Amino acid sequence: MSAPAAARPVAAEGYARIRAGAPVAVRGTAALIWVEGPDAAGFLQGLVSNDVAALAPGGACAALFLDAKGHVQVEMRVHRDAGDAFTIVVPGDRADVLMGLLERYHFSEDLELLGPEPVEIVTLAGGARTPGALTVPGPLPGTVDVVADDPVAAIAAAGAEEVTADALELARVAAGVPRVGVDTGETTLVQEAALEGAAVSFDKGCYLGQETVARLQFRGRANRRLRGLALEGAPPEPGALVTHDGREVGRLTSVAVTPDLGPIGLAIVRREVEEGAVVNVGDASARVVALPFPPR
Structure with a gap:
């Protein structure tokens, strides 16, 4: 899991350049x-x-x-x-x-x-x-x-102008891009992590694990999905439970504190928790948002 990426001045400047599309x-x-x-x-x-x-x-x-x-x-x-x-x-x-x-x-x-x-x-x-x-x-x-x-x-x-790895990490979380091994576990499915768009072909022949991927894509849906969390106040540490109406619905995996979006995080959350819902993340609260994160 990814420790909170803080917007220190150098990282914040680099993050702003990435978000602005600078080389x-x-x-x-x-x-x-x-x-x-x-x-x-x-x-x-x-x-x-x-x-x-x-x-x-x-x-x-x-x-x-x-x-x-x-x-x-x-x-x-x-x-x-x-x-x-x-x-x-x-x-x-x-x-x-x-x-x-x-x-x-x-x-x-x-x-x-x-x-x-x-x-x-x-x-x-x-x-x-x-x-x-x-x-x-x-x-x-x-x-x-x-x-x-x-x-x-x-x-x-x-x-190009060199910027720090912290700046790239801030931009990754803001863009809602999962990192395998950070935002996923050993039993995470492709569609749960929203990886099907960039890393899967639905036109090729058979490959290892294809049956599950195709079934979820064409005949069903995953019960969980990667979501953004617009956090309020100090961000919890990765690993904090995400709960809704007293029920565990996910776990915080990546956290960042950005200059424009404030504290944000990623979590694979149960699908019945709709965008706009308010959830608890450890001792903090957050609003569930679509990815990439919209402006605040």
Whole structure:
């Protein structure tokens, strides 16, 4: 769970630039895994949630690795290097988990699994780009992540101003973008975390966990859904229970104190709690809002 991100002056300034659409850059880390060989495309296509086989060389997409029951396990970005070669960009703390899963499902396919290898990345926002770098979708809509041997040079080539990781975290919460492992648990479903729009193809063939994802999309609905919480007063710590009419309906996962929206949080809340409802979050109160957060 994400500790409250406070709007300290430097973070607040960077957050404002991100929200204004200015060209900015944030340095970070990730890990790379390579899948290479004649069967690489088919292997990944049968495991991850997005249509990686449809990518042209140089293309990339967000994807999820689910378990057989459709629970979200790992988020990733997949880059097609060539017809039979892919680079997966994965959060460093989930790299070994993803590699273990790939190895578990690798049987007789003609391919190699390489990695994971830690790398530095640069998140670019506001239209900034670094020509020639390996580029994948970034953590927020309209952003990209570039793999950078020299982050300083990559930022300079993009013509961007560097801002802090705290600024990006504030912007993430304000945009209502969940982080797998922070806003999700081991049994969270794709639609509960509102991940189906960016990381799922509903046109591709079968993949691990697809039956649950498709059933919720076309024949039912999830009983819980990611929601924004416009908090009143001092924000509670992540993990605080969300209750409505004396009943537990969720748990606070991400918290931020932003210059324009004030204290806000994310929680996967039971669907019967409608937007506009007032809930208790620990000892505080909050109003349930749609995402991304509307202006106050």
